[in-house]
Amino acid sequence: MQTLAPAEATRRISPAAAVAVAVGVGLVAALAKRYLDFSLGIPGHAGVGWIAVLVAGRLGNPRFGMATVAGLSMAAWGVPIGLNHSLAYNTALYGMAGAILDSGVMMRLPLHRFWGAAAAGVLIHVAKFGYIFANAWMADMIRNVEVFGLTRSLANHIVFGALGGLLGWGIWKIGGRLRRWSATRLRREHSSW
Numbered sequence: 001m002q003t004l005a006p007a008e009a010t011r012r013i014s015p016a017a018a019v020a021v022a023v024g025v026g027l028v029a030a031l032a033k034r035y036l037d038f039s040l041g042i043p044g045h046a047g048v049g050w051i052a053v054l055v056a057g058r059l060g061n062p063r064f065g066m067a068t069v070a071g072l073s074m075a076a077w078g079v080p081i082g083l084n085h086s087l088a089y090n091t092a093l094y095g096m097a098g099a100i101l102d103s104g105v106m107m108r109l110p111l112h113r114f115w116g117a118a119a120a121g122v123l124i125h126v127a128k129f130g131y132i133f134a135n136a137w138m139a140d141m142i143r144n145v146e147v148f149g150l151t152r153s154l155a156n157h158i159v160f161g162a163l164g165g166l167l168g169w170g171i172w173k174i175g176g177r178l179r180r181w182s183a184t185r186l187r188r189e190h191s192s193w
Helices: 007-012 015-035 047-060 066-081 087-102 104-108 114-138 144-148 150-191
Strands: none
Touching: 015 047, 015 066, 047 066, 047 087, 047 114, 047 150, 066 087, 087 104, 087 114, 104 114, 114 150
8 A cells, every 4th residue: 555655755845845846747747738739639649748747746746635736737837838728627627637646546556666657547547538528428519539439539548548657657767766866976976075
């Protein structure tokens, strides 16, 4: 079972700094959503980028609630960046994604393992798919789902969600290694003085 954050990890960063990091993660996620959407006509392909950023942000900023702050930040940044949705729509969609990362279900998943991060990405993307599908159904229009096929569209969201979770886990792992490498290098330089 995953714990939210080791005690020493939450002591190293102040709550205000954790919120600032979460807001920055939201900005990067919104930029990833905007600029990694290649309009391929394949439902869910753009999820790889923004899900990766949210998962990496959740792993790197483990304080409870920070993934939700990142999702809400992504929603707010999405309007000026040009995600072509209203603030209310973005808040429901990306705020939900962040809240899922902070939920009790995620506490059971070991996000620090590749398969846990992949499962988190799948859960986030399937929830997003469900929200968009319900929204389209209520609006009496099915958009790309009708052309592409509901089952294939759902399968794409599962695959791209898993890829986003894996990419987020990889980013987090590489970031940790770079942080350790730079700390070791700084200690060596400091000791040589």
